[in-house]
Structures are given as C-alpha cells and as structure tokens.
Amino acid sequence: MAAIDVALRGLTDRALLELTRAGDRSAIEAWRTGYLGRSGALSLHMRSIGQLPSEERPAAGQAANAAKDTLEAAFAARQRELEEQALDQRLESEHIDVTLPGRPIHTGGLHPITHTLRRILEIFRDMGFQVAEGPEVELDWYNFQALNIPPEHPARDMWDTFYVKPPSILLRTHTSPMQARIMERTRPPVRVVVPGRCYRYEGQDASHEWMFYQVEGLAVDKGLTMADLKGVLVAFARRIFWPEIQTRFRCDYFPFVEPGVEMSVQCPLCRGEGCRVCKTTGWIELLGAGMVHPRVLRNVGYDPDVVNGFAFGMGAERIAMVKHGVDDIRSFYGNDLRFLQQFT
Numbered sequence: 001m002a003a004i005d006v007a008l009r010g011l012t013d014r015a016l017l018e019l020t021r022a023g024d025r026s027a028i029e030a031w032r033t034g035y036l037g038r039s040g041a042l043s044l045h046m047r048s049i050g051q052l053p054s055e056e057r058p059a060a061g062q063a064a065n066a067a068k069d070t071l072e073a074a075f076a077a078r079q080r081e082l083e084e085q086a087l088d089q090r091l092e093s094e095h096i097d098v099t100l101p102g103r104p105i106h107t108g109g110l111h112p113i114t115h116t117l118r119r120i121l122e123i124f125r126d127m128g129f130q131v132a133e134g135p136e137v138e139l140d141w142y143n144f145q146a147l148n149i150p151p152e153h154p155a156r157d158m159w160d161t162f163y164v165k166p167p168s169i170l171l172r173t174h175t176s177p178m179q180a181r182i183m184e185r186t187r188p189p190v191r192v193v194v195p196g197r198c199y200r201y202e203g204q205d206a207s208h209e210w211m212f213y214q215v216e217g218l219a220v221d222k223g224l225t226m227a228d229l230k231g232v233l234v235a236f237a238r239r240i241f242w243p244e245i246q247t248r249f250r251c252d253y254f255p256f257v258e259p260g261v262e263m264s265v266q267c268p269l270c271r272g273e274g275c276r277v278c279k280t281t282g283w284i285e286l287l288g289a290g291m292v293h294p295r296v297l298r299n300v301g302y303d304p305d306v307v308n309g310f311a312f313g314m315g316a317e318r319i320a321m322v323k324h325g326v327d328d329i330r331s332f333y334g335n336d337l338r339f340l341q342q343f344t
C-alpha cells in the first residue's frame, strides 16, 4: 500500500475514534475544524496530494474524497446522536408523571362566625326585623349615658373599655349603643337587629376575647310585653338549635332594661345531661334581654307612657361555640386553617 494511503487510513481511523469520544456539541465542533476545516488534517492531506507524481494523484484524490464523505457522514450521525441523547436527558429530568393525581385546589370559605351571624340575622329577618349596622368607634354618650349608665356609675365595671380619646370616644363595648342611634332617627314602631364587632379591655382566656361579635335586638311599639320578648327569643332558640329545645329566663341586671333577664337554653351538646361545656348544669346562658328602661326611651325623645319596647343582646361566638362544640373562643381568631376549614 502506498504511503499516502497508509497516512489516509491512519487519519481516518483516528478521526473516527476521536469522534466517538467527543461527548458534546463543542467537542464535535472542535473535531470538525480539526479534521474537515480549512487547515484541518484532511485538508492538509489533500493539499499534500499535489506533491505526488501525476499518475498517482487521481487515485489518491478519489481516496481522499471518499474519506471526506465518510468523515462528514460520521460527523452528521454523531451530531444527531448527541442531540437525541440531550433530548432524552431533558425528558428524563423534566419528566411529568401524568398519572399522578392533581394537586387539590383549596377554595376559601366563610368564617364560622360569618356563617353564624348570617344564620342569626336570617332568623330575625324572617320575624320581621330589619338589619342595621353602626360605628365601632363610639361616643361615651351612646355606649353608656344614653343607656342609663352615667359617668362614674359602678355599672360601668361591667364593661372594661378601650378609650380612643378619653373620656368621650371609645371602642364600643357592646352593640347596645345602636339602640339609641336607631331610635333617634326613627319613629316607632321599631324592629331591628344589629350585628357588629365589640371590644373589651380584658385578659384573654377560653371564654374571653378582646374583640368579639354581638347581635343586638330592639323592638319598640305600643303595648309590648315580656310575653313578646319571650316569644321572639324562644322562637329564635328553636330555629337556631332545634324545635323542642328547652329555654329558661331568669332575672338579671342591665342598666338599660327593667326588668332585665338572661335567657339560657338546654345545653345543645349534652341536651341537658350535663357536660364539660355547660359545666354539668345542663344549661347554657345565651343572651341578656329585658324591657327597655323608660329613661332610655326618654333619652331619645320617645314617650315611655305611649310606647315601650324590649331589647336583647347576644354574643355570636358564644352561639357558634355552643352549636359546634368549640370550647375555646380564641380558636376563632387564631387563624389556624386546620380549625377554620372544618366549617367550610
């Protein structure tokens, strides 16, 4: 075999071997310039053919061209192979298992207290009460004085108060101030319920929060009696709990009603048997109520000799706790989704 052929064979073999070792795009590009580029090994070889005796040149030229074809074909094949490998790797690393179940989408829900408030209002609306709302930042006048609680009166101890601007501007400690606000702007008859936030400056524990919701109720008309008050509240208890639930009214004191009462219901959790929630008494105190004090009516320009009324106030959290067997009021505002999601 002629020396030129030996050289070409050697070059081709080396090139093909190196090509199999070139493992990525830049390596095969370097390979291409090294062998097939203008000053690559094969081009130099072709140029050296010119120095051969003229009769040997055609065969050597043919052989070199064949080698060039071989190398170009090998390059193209290797290039494709590497592209496929890269694609396989990407598919492997980014692969999506379409058989996996989808991630659940968590939809939000209403807060349990919102549910409770809506239910309470719905029941009173059915009985002909309107719904009104009022300010959380309130005047001492409406929160206390209009309700027959004068400054310095010991009854104020019932409501530990956050003052915004002492002594006259505060965060309302109950929804009762809306009684006076509503009566001031309406003529009797009045039938209204008022949901809203209340604030009290007190230590938190399982049954006390410094912010909570109340629903206030007020009815003023000619000739209302305790029987009307009881009728409305018993009807309410029967609907929010169950139709045969037992109720109990006992004397209580609130400066803005006379007489004043508290209504208890048979414990909805143990149905009166006695449990942890009702402290084994079988009864749960649900709300305060009474016949509107004549002085409150007079404070808003109503004549207590012509009209009278009844009022009541209940804590929404308390009703939600009793209804759902929640034993700590703080759970409602702890923002723990594991708790809140139970109610959606």
Ligand code: DAH
Residues within 6 Å of the ligand: 173, 174, 175, 176, 216, 217, 254, 256, 257, 287, 288, 289, 290, 310, 311, 312, 313, 314
């Ligand atoms: N406002 C009272 C409280 O927060 C509850 C209350 C008692 C409201 C008797 C009333 C009522 O309207 O008549 O403790």
